[in-house]
Amino acid sequence: MEIVDLRSDTVTHPTPAMREAMYRAEVGDDVFGDDPTVNRLEEMAAQRLGKEAALFVASGTMGNLVALLTHCGRGDQAVVGDHSHTFLFEQGGMAGLGGIMPWPVPNQPDGTLRLDDIEKSIRPENVHFARTRLICLENTHNVCDGTPLTADYTAQVARLAHSHGLRLHIDGARIFNAATALGVDVRDLVREADSVMFCLSKGLCAPVGSLLCGDAAFIQEARRVRKVVGGGMRQAGILAAAGIVALEQVVPRLAEDHERARQLAAGLAEIPSIQVAPVSTNILYFSLTNTAKTPEQVVEGLAERGILLLGRENGRFRAVTHYWIDDEGIERTVQAMREIMA
Numbered sequence: 011m012e013i014v015d016l017r018s019d020t021v022t023h024p025t026p027a028m029r030e031a032m033y034r035a036e037v038g039d040d041v042f043g044d045d046p047t048v049n050r051l052e053e054m055a056a057q058r059l060g061k062e063a064a065l066f067v068a069s070g071t072m073g074n075l076v077a078l079l080t081h082c083g084r085g086d087q088a089v090v091g092d093h094s095h096t097f098l099f100e101q102g103g104m105a106g107l108g109g110i111m112p113w114p115v116p117n118q119p120d121g122t123l124r125l126d127d128i129e130k131s132i133r134p135e136n137v138h139f140a141r142t143r144l145i146c147l148e149n150t151h152n153v154c155d156g157t158p159l160t161a162d163y164t165a166q167v168a169r170l171a172h173s174h175g176l177r178l179h180i181d182g183a184r185i186f187n188a189a190t191a192l193g194v195d196v197r198d199l200v201r202e203a204d205s206v207m208f209c210l211s212k213g214l215c216a217p218v219g220s221l222l223c224g225d226a227a228f229i230q231e232a233r234r235v236r237k238v239v240g241g242g243m244r245q246a247g248i249l250a251a252a253g254i255v256a257l258e259q260v261v262p263r264l265a266e267d268h269e270r271a272r273q274l275a276a277g278l279a280e281i282p283s284i285q286v287a288p289v290s291t292n293i294l295y296f297s298l299t300n301t302a303k304t305p306e307q308v309v310e311g312l313a314e315r316g317i318l319l320l321g322r323e324n325g326r327f328r329a330v331t332h333y334w335i336d337d338e339g340i341e342r343t344v345q346a347m348r349e350i351m352a
């Protein structure tokens with residue numbers, strides 16, 4: 011039985027073209043700046059995002075951590091969404107490793123932070139207060155239904171940050187999904203941000219890696235920080251080669267994943283007792299209403315039928331579409347849910 015793995019877009023295996031590119035990759039010692047494939051990926055990433063420079067890092071968590079450690083010093087305050095990945099799922103690395111105080115602000119259902127709330131979180135100069143240095147946004151917002159943040163909203167936050175002498179970092183783990191869903195160039199979504207991290211190893215299918223982008227001085231400093239957190243990689247061109255294929259070949263097809271997420275949402279919405287959240291990218295949440303079925307029964311029933319998805323503690327289920335999910339996988343999932351809920 012072929013497995014339909016909807017747990018996350020991080021489960022994606024490299025495409026055949028990626029494996030070929032990895033096999034053939036020209037490599038060198040990247041800590042010396044000698045790996046031509048890493049250098050090419052970093053140049054491509056910077057160019058795609060409209061930034062001066064980029065840095066290849068091992069993961070999204072490392073990219074966000076390096077950004078925070080570069081922007082902030084010990085005792086500084088970083089404003090984050092209370093549902094953000096950085097706040098909830100990165101082990102509090104900014105505090106543990108950087109002595110940075112996260113200041114959570116409520117995420118609205120669409121993933122935004124209200125400008126008023128951000129403004130209130132910025133502490134004035136006072137001997138009692140931590141110094142606010144950074145505002146972080148997440149685009150698309152994973153927990154908030156995979157919603158994309160618009161260019162206009164992001165620009166407003168950037169202007170607010172800059173008017174107070176602060177910086178804006180974007181956790182753009184799925185920023186290309188956001189650009190695809192909004193029908194804009196990805197540069198428009200990050201134009202006024204001071205740094206942005208995006209992942210190659212989610213919907214873009216590469217096996218490992220993320221890129222941190224920003225101006226040349228920021229990336230030069232971030233390169234030092236990456237080294238001290240153990241992220242100086244040597245012949246990393248083997249990995250970067252897959253990233254180049256991701257940008258060239260996988261980004262242009264992300265709309266297919268969004269379309270399949272919509273098909274899945276439409277199929278599930280017809281089943282009694284299933285409530286489907288709005289879907290705008292490749293992430294779909296749903297929950298059960300008025301049923302004796304438990305989330306565990308649903309997850310197990312699906313697993314017996316070769317379908318994997320995540321049941322969360324709050325009773326919500328998450329299904330994520332990606333390169334390796336085809337139309338048949340969507341049909342099988344809807345049919346399996348019909349049987350389980352019958």
Ligand SMILES: Cc1ncc(COP(=O)(O)O)c(C=O)c1O
Pocket residue numbers: 020068069070071072095096148150152181183184209211220
């Ligand atoms: C929005 C967001 N940011 C950051 C990360 C961290 O990425 P990684 O798993 O590569 O550390 C994730 C991972 O799922 C994510 O969804």
